[in-house]
Amino acid sequence: MYVTWPCPLPDGTSGEEMALCFEQRRSRRLLVIPPLFDEANKFRHQLSEVMRRLDEGGVDCFLPDLPGCNESMAPLHAQTLAGWRQAVGAAAAHFGAAHVLAVRSGCWLVPDDVPAALYAPAKPAQVLRNMLRARVLAAKEAGHPETAEALLDDARSNGIVLAGWQLGAELVGELETAVYDPSPRHRVVEQAELGGRPLWLRAENDFDAAQAETLAAIVMAEMADR
Numbered sequence: 621m622y623v624t625w626p627c628p629l630p631d632g633t634s635g636e637e638m639a640l641c642f643e644q645r646r647s648r649r650l651l652v653i654p655p656l657f658d659e660a661n662k663f664r665h666q667l668s669e670v671m672r673r674l675d676e677g678g679v680d681c682f683l684p685d686l687p688g689c690n691e692s693m694a695p696l697h698a699q700t701l702a703g704w705r706q707a708v709g710a711a712a713a714h715f716g717a718a719h720v721l722a723v724r725s726g727c728w729l730v731p732d733d734v735p736a737a738l739y740a741p742a743k744p745a746q747v748l749r750n751m752l753r754a755r756v757l758a759a760k761e762a763g764h765p766e767t768a769e770a771l772l773d774d775a776r777s778n779g780i781v782l783a784g785w786q787l788g789a790e791l792v793g794e795l796e797t798a799v800y801d802p803s804p805r806h807r808v809v810e811q812a813e814l815g816g817r818p819l820w821l822r823a824e825n826d827f828d829a830a831q832a833e834t835l836a837a838i839v840m841a842e843m844a845d846r
Contacts (some may be wrong), residue, residue: 625684625714627707630698638691639684639711640668642675648843650674651717652683653708653726655742657751658783659820660689663723665827666819670721673836679843684711686729697779697788701744701798705729719843721835724820732803737839739809740818741802748772748795751782772796807842809835 627637654660654667671681686707688696708729712720720736722729727741752768759766771780772792779788787795802808811818814831 625711627684627687628710629687629694630703635687635694637685637687637694637707639682639715640671641683641715642671642679642681644675644680646678646680648678649680649715649717649719650682650839650843651708651712651715651720652681653720653722653729654683655724655726655820656689656704657725657747657785658754659724662819662822662825665825666832667723669827669829669832670836670839673832674839677836677840679840680715680717682711682715682717684708684715695786697786699788700790701728701794705731719839721839727802727806728798728800730803730806732805734805735842736803736806737809737842738802738806739835740811740820741800741808744795744798744800748782748792751785755782807838809838813838 621641622638623641624636625639626634628634652667652671654663667683671683674681685692686704687694688699709731712734720730720734721739722736723739724742725747727738728744730736730738752771755771756766756768774780775789775792777789779786780792814834816828816831819826819828
């Protein structure tokens with residue numbers, strides 16, 4: 621089901637965001653953080669199926685919308701990684717989630733002191749380069765050549781639209797310079813453990829039942845060990 625939750629805003633107030641929940645007031649409670657940007661759509665179905673399997677295994681699951689993402693009414697161009705990290709911390713506290721499952725770029729937002737399973741974490745600069753490359757290729761095909769260097773130079777001051785996402789200049793700067801290393805408290809789940817082709821490399825949005833089963837089993841094992 622879907623519920624609303626109070627998400628902190630940069631001005632110190634809070635706004636309402638949506639969250640997908642599988643909840644039966646059980647003791648094991650998990651916050652799920654999806655990928656950011658274009659990979660969010662590729663994992664939407666997959667993560668709902670992972671949550672369904674966790675629910676069947678006795679785990680309450682909560683996947684919150686972050687400001688500017690999915691159904692959020694907050695302006696995307698005003699968002700930052702720091703603001704999203706604050707939102708994740710607030711969501712974990714609100715839902716009483718003591719564990720986190722994060723996927724790809726969502727891994728950047730997980731608090732260091734919270735036990736977490738990090739599925740195939742990406743590097744911020746690489747994600748930015750990939751989105752720039754996709755825009756350059758699309759512009760070339762449309763007959764309006766652009767270069768990644770010129771786009772990035774302008775984006776540092778004015779922001780940019782990449783993969784349909786309006787990124788503000790501050791967020792672009794964070795992606796370009798951020799150094800991400802998982803916390804020792806976090807369990808990194810590599811794609812090889814799930815098997816098969818990664819969803820983010822598939823041409824169309826897809827669902828993989830075997831990978832969903834395996835990821836859910838890994839998360840439940842991690843929660844049992846903590």
